[in-house]
Each structure stands twice: as structure tokens, then as C-alpha cells.
Amino acid sequence: MDFRFTPEQESFRKEVRDFLESEMAKGIFKPRCDAWIIGHSPEFSRKIGEKGWIGMTWPKEYGGQGRSYLDRLVLTEELLRYGAPVAAHWFSDRQIGPSIITYGTEEQKKEFLPKIINGEIYFGLGMSEPEAGSDLAALNTRAVEDENGFVLNGQKVWTSGAHSFNYIYLVVRTDPDVPKHKGISEMIVDLNSPGISVNPLVDMTGGRHFNEVFFDNVRVPKTAIIGKRNEGWKQIVAQLDYERSGMERVMANYPLFEAILKYAKETKYKGQPLSKHPLIRQRLAQLTVEFEVGRLLIYKVAWVLSQKRIPNYEASLAKTFCTEFQQRLARTAMEILGPYSQLKPESERAALDGMAVHSFLITPGYTLQAGTSEVLRNILAMRGLGLPAA
Ligand SMILES: Cc1cc2nc3c(=O)[nH]c(=O)nc-3n(C[C@H](O)[C@H](O)[C@H](O)COP(=O)(O)OP(=O)(O)OC[C@H]3O[C@@H](n4cnc5c(N)ncnc54)[C@H](O)[C@@H]3O)c2cc1C
The missing domain is CATH 1.10.540.10 (Acyl-CoA dehydrogenase/oxidase, N-terminal domain)
Incomplete structure (x- = not known):
């Protein structure tokens, strides 16, 4: 490399x-x-x-x-x-x-x-359902074929951006009579189609970024299917590697990282820059080491892709490490900023524009979205280390 x-x-x-x-x-x-x-x-x-x-x-x-x-x-x-x-x-x-x-x-x-x-x-990702998250193959949204195309019925959940996007990349069950991994297909659906309703979910920050999406007798043409009918599972698995290994996994909160480093250098504590305090120095240095390691893990995935290989365990490794780093960054920023860190951006006394509290409240979701850390550690154990399935 x-x-x-x-x-x-x-x-x-x-x-x-x-x-x-x-x-x-x-x-x-x-x-x-x-x-x-x-x-x-x-x-x-x-x-x-x-x-x-x-x-x-x-x-x-x-x-x-x-x-x-x-x-x-x-x-x-x-x-x-x-x-x-x-x-x-x-x-x-x-x-x-x-x-x-x-x-x-x-x-x-x-x-x-x-x-x-x-x-x-703009596309949203319609994978998760109330009863199908980590076990995505348990999904129930049905696409039933007739002479004119498919009729969709079911529900997706946690669909980021569905209230703003115009298309959804949907994972559906096209054959309920075969083992669960074998009857799944992927399709592209116009989010403005009659029969689709989008219901907002408010997250811990008070923001609205994900949704429930309901499909009630939604008609789509036969050409909506992407790839092979009933063979969508293989396609999804490859897609998830792209999803897990983007630079956002380590840099989503970079503006906070940069701001807290600057804050520690510029804020005085007992006449000295805060960054001279031994505990704070250690924490910021540790975060910097972790950030650089995470960045290299993501670059490694890009390199594997450039070699035309599937970055299966590498993507899981990078996502697990990087998202947990971002949680540590948020916690450290809250600790350094003290009580004012809890004020939201609307408050004139909010420290660093409320970035720390936003990160603190949003980063727990990082180790859930696109595969939880537990599931990714399972992938690492099996495909990276060759350990037997649990
Ligand atoms: C911010 C955010 C945005 C999201 N955006 C989207 C989106 O745009 N589109 C979309 O389709 N989905 C989206 N999701 C959903 C996300 O993919 C799911 O939350 C995730 O797959 C986990 O599923 P679940 O929430 O049903 O949890 P569950 O699968 O029910 O898991 C519950 C707990 O059990 C653990 N667990 C489950 N199975 C195992 C196992 N085999 N071994 C060990 N532990 C296990 C999990 O780690 C977790 O701690 C989003 C989620 C979040 C938080």
C-alpha cells in the first residue's frame, strides 16, 4: 500500500x-x-x-x-x-x-x-422494517406481480431523508414461499407514487432526519426491479460494504473535532491554555491517534476496492472502529466544555454552536445504522478471523 x-x-x-x-x-x-x-x-x-x-x-x-x-x-x-x-x-x-x-x-x-x-x-434507502433490522432477510414488504407490474404493500422504518428525497431504493419480498434469503428483490420506486406515505420520526436531538414509510397498494412497473428477481440478497450484501466504509464513518463530526482542538488551545485555565492541562492533553492526543487510525482504515477499504476485491471484513472493521471513535469524540468534547456544552445552538450561550451536544445525542445511532457494532464484530470474527459462526 x-x-x-x-x-x-x-x-x-x-x-x-x-x-x-x-x-x-x-x-x-x-x-x-x-x-x-x-x-x-x-x-x-x-x-x-x-x-x-x-x-x-x-x-x-x-x-x-x-x-x-x-x-x-x-x-x-x-x-x-x-x-x-x-x-x-x-x-x-x-x-x-x-x-x-x-x-x-x-x-x-x-x-x-x-x-x-x-x-x-435523490435516493433514500428502504431496507429496515419494524421486524427486520440486523436480520434484514426477515423483511415483509411484499411486491406481488400482476400483468401490469408489481403491487407493493408494507412498511419501512428509519428511512433517512425519505421526506426530502424523490426516489427510494427498496428491498422487497417477491417470493414468500422460499427460504427467506432467496425471495428478495431490489427495486427503484418513485416516492411520489400514489399509496406512499411518509411519517417523520423525531430523534434525540429534536431533529427530523428519518421516517417511517408506508406502502399501500403502490403500483410500480416491471422495469422497477434492479438486477435479478429473487436474488437481491447477494446484491444487498455487496452494497452494504460501500455503505459502511465511507469517510463519513470517521469524519461526520470533523467540525467538532477541529473546534474542540482550537478551543483547548485558545481557552485559558488558571492563566494557561486549557490544552496544557495534562488530562486534556492526553485525551486530545488519544483522539488524534484514533482519528488517524480510522482514516487509514477507510483508505484501506478504498484500496481494496481499487484492487477489484470485496472489502467485506475490512469495511466492518473500519465502520466499527470509526463510529466508536466518534462517540468518544463527542463525550470528550462534552467533558472539556463542561455544563455549557449541553445548551443547544438556539441558546446564545451554547458552546461551539451546540455542536458537542448534537454529536453526543446523534452518535449513539452511528453504531446502529448500516449494521450494529455487534453484528459487524460477528462479521469480523467469521470472515476476518475465520472463527466458526456463533
Ligand atoms: C441514524 C439511523 C439512520 C438509519 N437510516 C436508515 C436508512 O436510511 N434506511 C434503512 O433501511 N435503515 C436505516 N437505519 C436502520 C438501521 O439499519 C437499523 O437500526 C440496524 O440495522 C439495526 O436494526 P434494528 O434497529 O432493528 O436493531 P435490532 O436488529 O433489533 O438489534 C437490537 C440489538 O440486538 C443486537 N443484535 C441483533 N442481532 C445480533 C446478532 N446476531 N449478534 C449480536 N447482537 C445482535 C444488535 O446489535 C442491537 O444491539 C438507520 C438507523 C439509524 C440509527
Whole structure:
């Protein structure tokens, strides 16, 4: 593994930074924690699309740039460093587009990829259900075929962004009479279809970013299926590796990380910078070590992908370590800031714009979404260490 970036990658990094600095200077956005999942701005996504920064690894024939996964990591690292509002296109760029490229028909590629690349359409992920989370194959949302297409009935839950997106990438049961992993298919569904209702769920921060989505006799055409009918399970497993190993797993709260380091240097305690306090120094140094380790684990996944291998256990390893790091970062920031850390951004006395309390309340979900840490440790044990299944 080569740890250096090429001169082209370094110059690309600068180009991205210059763009983001100029957008911030114009007041287009303010750095925000978790902006990859709650910073929904179709206008900003369209600008990113115009720059050729959505789908940059995808084939040129569908409007992509054919660039490397490492180039894409340089881009996503900078978008996250600046806390830019990229939620509208994040899922599509990270995993929906790659799935359509791998499993979609020529017509589906021509229809959806250019619109994703231009930042015109946005996809949510419709996997989890009330009775199917870690055991996703237990899902019950049914797609029943008739002469005109499929009729959908059922419920999804925790669907991030479904109140803002226009499409959902849906996992459904197309055959209930075979073992549970064998009767599953994936399809693309327009969220504005009659019979779909989206009900908000409010999280611990008081924010609304995920939803329940209900399907009541929703009609979709036969062409909605992506890949092979009843063979969706294999497709989902590959997709989850992309989902688990993005740079957001370590950098979603980077604006807080940067702010707490600055705060410790600039705030005085008994006439000395807070950062001179031995306990605080140790904690910040430890976090910095963990951040760098996490970043390298994510780069390793990109490198495995660039070798055309499936980063099965590497993605689980990276996601587990990185999301737990982000929980430690939030806790440490709360401790350093003291009681004022609990005030939300609306309060004029909120420390660091309320970023610490937001992170403290949102990061418990990190070790649940896209696979819980327990489940990922199971994957690591079996596929990484070769231990027998529990
Ligand atoms: C912020 C957030 C956003 C999300 N966004 C989406 C989204 O956009 N789309 C979507 O489809 N889903 C989304 N999810 C749902 C997420 O994928 C599920 O929460 C996750 O898969 C866990 O499922 P569950 O919540 O049903 O928990 P369960 O599967 O019921 O697990 C409960 C507990 O049991 C443990 N457990 C379960 N099985 C095992 C096992 N085999 N070994 C050891 N321990 C086990 C788990 O680790 C967990 O601690 C989101 C979740 C969160 C928190």
C-alpha cells in the first residue's frame, strides 16, 4: 500500500478546498456536524454535480469521470472536513449509482445515472422494517406481480431523508414461499407514487432526519426491479460494504473535532491554555491517534476496492472502529466544555454552536445504522478471523 497522494490528487484536494472556502465566504453554508445526512440542499448538490464531483468513479459513457476510488476519497474527505451540505446526493453517489452500474439494465443506467450525476434526483434507502433490522432477510414488504407490474404493500422504518428525497431504493419480498434469503428483490420506486406515505420520526436531538414509510397498494412497473428477481440478497450484501466504509464513518463530526482542538488551545485555565492541562492533553492526543487510525482504515477499504476485491471484513472493521471513535469524540468534547456544552445552538450561550451536544445525542445511532457494532464484530470474527459462526 502506497500512503502518498499523487501530485494530481494533491492539486485536486486544493481545488475542492478552494471551492468550499469560496462557498463559505459567500455564506452559502456554515460547517455543520452530520451534514452528510442532515444537510439536504439540492442547490448545493447541483453545484457539486456541475463540477463533475458526483459519480466521479463511474464510467464516462454514463456521464461519470472514470476516476479512482482514492480520488473520490480525497473529495469526500474535504466535503466532510468543511461540514458541507451534501446529504441530497450522498447515498446515490456512495451506493445507489454503483448498484445500478453493477446490476441495472442499459435502460436503467441511461435513465438514472445522468440524473444522479447532475444532482437532479435523490435516493433514500428502504431496507429496515419494524421486524427486520440486523436480520434484514426477515423483511415483509411484499411486491406481488400482476400483468401490469408489481403491487407493493408494507412498511419501512428509519428511512433517512425519505421526506426530502424523490426516489427510494427498496428491498422487497417477491417470493414468500422460499427460504427467506432467496425471495428478495431490489427495486427503484418513485416516492411520489400514489399509496406512499411518509411519517417523520423525531430523534434525540429534536431533529427530523428519518421516517417511517408506508406502502399501500403502490403500483410500480416491471422495469422497477434492479438486477435479478429473487436474488437481491447477494446484491444487498455487496452494497452494504460501500455503505459502511465511507469517510463519513470517521469524519461526520470533523467540525467538532477541529473546534474542540482550537478551543483547548485558545481557552485559558488558571492563566494557561486549557490544552496544557495534562488530562486534556492526553485525551486530545488519544483522539488524534484514533482519528488517524480510522482514516487509514477507510483508505484501506478504498484500496481494496481499487484492487477489484470485496472489502467485506475490512469495511466492518473500519465502520466499527470509526463510529466508536466518534462517540468518544463527542463525550470528550462534552467533558472539556463542561455544563455549557449541553445548551443547544438556539441558546446564545451554547458552546461551539451546540455542536458537542448534537454529536453526543446523534452518535449513539452511528453504531446502529448500516449494521450494529455487534453484528459487524460477528462479521469480523467469521470472515476476518475465520472463527466458526456463533
Ligand atoms: C441514524 C439511523 C439512520 C438509519 N437510516 C436508515 C436508512 O436510511 N434506511 C434503512 O433501511 N435503515 C436505516 N437505519 C436502520 C438501521 O439499519 C437499523 O437500526 C440496524 O440495522 C439495526 O436494526 P434494528 O434497529 O432493528 O436493531 P435490532 O436488529 O433489533 O438489534 C437490537 C440489538 O440486538 C443486537 N443484535 C441483533 N442481532 C445480533 C446478532 N446476531 N449478534 C449480536 N447482537 C445482535 C444488535 O446489535 C442491537 O444491539 C438507520 C438507523 C439509524 C440509527
